[in-house]
Amino acid sequence: NGNLSRKPFNYRLAKRLVFRKVRKALGLDRCTRCYTGAAPITKDTLEFFLSLDIPLFELYGMSESSGPHTITVPDAFRLTSCGKVIPGCKTKIFNPDADGNGEICFWGRHVFMGYLNMPDKTEEALDADGWLHSGDLGKHDQDDFLFITGRIK
Template structure:
């Protein structure tokens, strides 16, 4: 998002030209099978020292497809992996030569992976077994039994599905799941990914909230960027209205049961983990104490 913000800051003419050329070179790559965009966009990627980078490696969380597409159109490719400390270190890999957009990769040799309690869309709890799985938590048998079953499968806490080629697609964390009034499962991370390239959103957290009929609705808690906060320092209503336009735009891309029905704007930074993920329970507690939710 920061890279594209820099392009937009040059004005509508420059932004429009770059966007057009990104689409043009993507089309030429599909036709000719050769990528000219890396050389062409060197004047942009060089500004952030990416012009000589051959491949980008991503981990720590699923990479939003919209971000991958953006970098691909600038001539850069990704390798993505999935794992956790307890599975030392990865159990899937999405390689450049067989990259699947939206997936965290194909299950590696010697590793068993199963989807437990899958729903109608095939999404369920991701469980892993193999020599990569830890023996257990040090001097904590109870915690070990909670995460590793009798068959040796480790409960990752992630929800996802496997395709016919054994590629894993993650949809969210089990503990963050929102269940709507119609019984539909909504994964906050899926909706949050839709905001990746919007300049009016610095951070966003999707969460459930209790509606008057007792069902659970979808709420977006947005932290605006500093530039927007300064722009509307004396007019917070206009700031909220500006962000609501972004919410409306994202809602047009979402299924009916995933649409955001409540917006909360916070002008304070979210509490973040060392891996730059929002600490959801801490953030929700903070927002409740401030009377925002």
């Protein structure tokens, strides 16, 4: 049946009568999704945008990892998670505690080779196996979504 993916009538009515006006007043009437990065975003902010039918997707990475390392996408989404690792990349939680929190480390072809003419700083960031130590604390849930829980640097 081609109608299985249709949204309920009440939702479609609210979108037409309410969401559309609020989104237009905020200048978001043509927005279908937003991406955020650089800092964790609060659950309240995520819920606000979701209440306007605008999903906010999080990206996580560093300049040293050529940008994003994890991403949230429409079919793989958890509130306050920065998503799952991008294909071809690896994430490791270094020295996890009893709750699974540890330093987030990146590995992959997207990770930089080092800081130019700064071997000491490069050695601090990259370990002998090529893992980039982010200085961020995080953990994975049972479905491999990454959650940032703090900073160690």
